[in-house]
Amino acid sequence: MSSDRTLAPNSLSLNDLPWQIKYSNDRCTLCGQCTASCPVKAIELSVFQKRIIKTSVNQNQDHSNQYDTFYGIKQKTRVENACIGCAICTFVCPNDAITPVKNPGLDRLKFHINQQGVPRRRGGRRNASFSVLDSIKFTRISMLTDPALDAGRHEFEMRTLLGRILSPRENIKRLREKGWIPPVRQIYPMIIGGMSFGALSPTMWEGLQMGVAYLNEELSMPVRISTGEGGCPPRLLRSRFLKYVILQIASGYFGWDEIIHAIPHMKEDPCAIEIKYGQGAKPGDGGLLMWHKVNKLIAAIRGVPQGVSLPSPPTHQTQYSIEESVAKMILSMSMAWGFRVPVYPKISASSTSLAVLNNLTRNDYASALAIDGEDGGTGAAYSVSLDHMGHPIASCIRDNYLNLTKIGKQNEIPIFAGGGIGKNGNLAANAAALIMLGASGVQVGKYVMQAAAGCVGTEEDRCNVCNVGICPKGITSQDPRLYKRLDPEDVAQRIVDLFVSFDMELKKIVAPLGRSTSLPIGMSDALGIDDFNAAKRLSIKYVV
């Protein structure tokens, strides 16, 4: 920085940055690996001057000023080069000479990430670490009262149903009359939530799909994965693995003409069709894949030309009411596969979710309802949407489930919960809590990225640069120089690890409840919380 610099409103010092590089000149070998690998070019080699003053109190001896130079790593303070805390520098440093440290409270950068009037956009999820799900305890431990089960030795069937289950009377009536029975899938209760091919890198996407295929074919775990809105690679559409896939359609309809072209060639029906109306991370916003991420590959899969931005409208454009949405979208998607495939909408958790659910209950083409809470992740959204918009998942799921019980349909239309499950690492506990609050299963995305690919993003606002395609782990980048860092095989293996260990943890939770053959959906008498208001709101026990 020059001496004659002046002060501008966005002149920041190192002290103002959210992440500060702690660097030791003594340990540094000047190998260049940190500056070569920093995704945001937050650090650079710099020349430093050192003044050596030699003085003497003796009258006849001269004083001297000598100047010496030395080299070291310097952190840039420009807004666009602010360190994101990903610590790839620490990762590559052979001498542990460098590491980013979170600025405890002096971060002024947030006041400046709106240059040229563009508010901050980022990836990740709501930057708040608290989750009410973490406070929910499983308080109904049957030791002597019920035959307690052992998670390790008992045979558990951790399965849930995705599809519309008719009432027994209606079912028998239709059987007798040879009427249409809605398709129902028996699946694993944790679904990998929609993350598009485009938001994710090709290696990440392939790794997820490969892991899911392995879980199904080698471990007989019927795990399902949603494609997100970005189409589906043609080879997958024409493979038997398609049955493990939930195809998502959203307001941009990207890739859907390619899916239609592939329908006659499909060996298997997809597991289900998810109609995305909303996303918990950015309620009311459509997806946006910026043009520079739309390379040849993405263009081919989404069925668009290269190098164009791909915005999705905030909502499906030809639908103006819930009734219309249900009638048009659910019916036409059901029709596409001859009414053999479950079709359900995914909405962001909202105070209006009940209205959607009530409508779905009246239409037996609607197979389920997926609700995505405010803590859901995204590849790109405005920070204001991420941090301040949306509805917590717990009370939303609870309201919807209790509404179903009120109308006696709690066993007929499954609700799937997503958004922030496992955000503090408590994947199985959060999932089980939601299941006992009334969800038939959960959708998980961000946790999968963290566990299966080593995503370093945190709610302390670490990294979160998924939107600009410079992911240091190669998870959300379309640049081969980055995504080739990730081996699909490793991701697949971690997916397997993740599901198998989740399975054990889920069993550890439900076994003491005496459940082994059916999930404790809505078994809220097993739940307690040490927050009186939360207990009241969720209609669960207040325990202290």
Next chain:
Amino acid sequence: MTENKFIKIPGKKGDKRIPSRVLEEIIHQHVKEGHTKLEIEGYGQHGIGGRLWKIENSRIDIRVTGQSGQRSGSLGNVNTHIEIMGPASDDIGWLNAGANIIVHGNASNGVMNGAAQGKVFIGGSIGARGMTMTKRNPRFEPPELWVLGTAGDYFGEFMAGGIAVICGHDADYSIETLGHRPLVGMVGGKVFVRGESQDFSQKDAKISLISDEQWNWLLVNLEEFLKKINKKNLLKSFSQRSQWQLIEAKSPYEKSLGSEKPAMSWFREHVWDKELGRGGLIGDLVETLKGTIPIITRGDLRRYVPVWEQGKYMAPCQAACPTGIPVQKRWNMVRLDNIDEAISMGLEYTPFPATVCGYLCPSPCMASCTRHTSYMAPIDVRLLGKVGENIKLPKSGQKSKKKIAVIGAGPAGISAAWHLTLQGHTPTIFDSGDTVGGKISSIIPDSRIPQETLEAELKRVKELIPDIKLNQTINSKSFLQIKTDYDFTIVAAGAKKPRSLPIPGIEKAIFANDFLEKSKKDKINPGKNIVIIGAGNVGCDIATEAYRLGARNIKMIDVQRPAAFGKEREDAEAIGATFRWPCFTEKITEKGVELQDGEVLKADTVIISIGDIPDLDFLDDNIKKKNGFIAVGKYFQSSDEKVFAIGDVAGLGLITDAIGAGKKAAQNIDAIIQGKEFDQEEILPQIDKQRINLEYYNPLNIADNIADCGSDCASCGQCRDCGICVAICPEGAIERVETDQEDFEYRVDSELCIGCGFCKGACPCGIWDLIPNTPM
């Protein structure tokens, strides 16, 4: 006290069943009394036969008739021998610590649960969870369970030691000999089973070969077992080795190897890629190669690449110089010991390197010097200018037949004619005055420049440009004639007409140029008191000249903050001239200057110095004007394409502006003559000063000689050839390469470079940059 006969203990007293607690007391009482053979007629009492600890080393025999009840022989001790004459209830031998128990019938659930020692022989089948959680204490022999028939579900759950032998006699082959899911959680022990068992937990246990030693042990002990349960006749049919399996716990190491699920790499190759096709998910769309790339990459895989940008940017000094002198290149020559060349290079750009660069120019180059960014003194270009007065003439270019008229022998006209001559054209200069040099010779005071310097440079000009016509009448007629006679005409007539004020008494004042022209020849006596209206640099020149001629009370007034700056202002202040503003002149009287507020500033001489405007009366109407000046395009071409206008006729400016304009106009004319588009080298952008590293220089140093100036010049955008980049590169990827024309460049070996940007960070001159690699 020993007895050979069993003492009978009834489990009933009359019709009433004796409670378990009381029966236990009775048994213990008998033992205390020394009885060692007890026959108990059970009525389902709990735990008959265990816990006979008082019999330390002597044997005790318990025979149970009737219904034995739950947990018979539980917590049993060594030397306890129990024989149950019928079937046994739950948990027979529970937590057995050494008792031998024979059951002549079936036993229900939980046989031997938690046992650590002792042997249990069942002459029938057992229920669920037999031999569960058994363990072996190394201090003792392991527990043993012998079962004639089959075992119920969850056999051997969490079994941690001991030996179980399940003979499978009379097994119902629709069920497994070991029941449903045996050996879950097994960590130790052995199970010999006669018959099939596939449902056992493969995660925990494995089938092993029966060694000869084990087989012999089994045969010997089988005989014992069958003898105990009175089924010796079965020995032969049980003695077929092929019917037996040994199931053992896996070792922790074997468990760590995991299940026999295929490796993901196998799955990828044989399942995934096989179903999807070669290259997997997107193998049909892009080339996919297996494996990963490292974080630190070389060659095409680098995210950023360094570029050596020698000559891609203009140094700030050159960019600031209206004449466009590449100052940094001249200092580079100085560093290379080509001082003469560095000096004479000036003449390629200006006819007045000494006069203007050395003395008269306010040196915008120095004002923009990058060193200012670190508050270091700029490199003194004037030193290089001043030594330029005696350089020899540069060579003229190849002679062309094009004739160009230049009207005005001031700095602009001379510059144009100079460059036209160097290009080989033949200019003719016309001037209405009697001296060459325009304002430089006629108006600028001698104090600003040594006369010998000016004369030397004017002499050089006259040598290069022989055809200078002085005392010419320039009017519309002669101008038209000139235009006809010459291929191109350059108007460089200057701004000689003083700007006036519409106030009463203006005729009593003298205009600046008239005053300076006269003062230069000492032909004016200004008196003691003078007022200069217009406090710019020319006003300052007037003040110093007036002082030289005897004036003492010198007031400089202006309507706004005085524009005077630099040396001129300092000189004026030094002789005591005072600046006053804002002052609005009402009129000029005999007494002096009367301001609008009534104040009278006493003056013997009033000088108007509010600027000059060109006299353009001689121009024809084809030449468009704008605000009193000739309207020109980018390269000084007027609306008449054969006529160019430079210097003050086109807009007031510094001498260096005029010289630069002359050069550009000449270059443009040369390009037109050659039929080319004039390609201005100025299109090079100025280098970002942030790229320069000033840390290499001593900030206290003020270079006062040419050599020091050369070494202290930061050489912005001009490679110093210091080789620091070669030294700093952690991969040894940079090499200095000699190129054709005695030039050099620094090259990067992309196969070594990791794109760290150290070259950029260390470069003193800002030559290196780090740019994103070409997208893949």
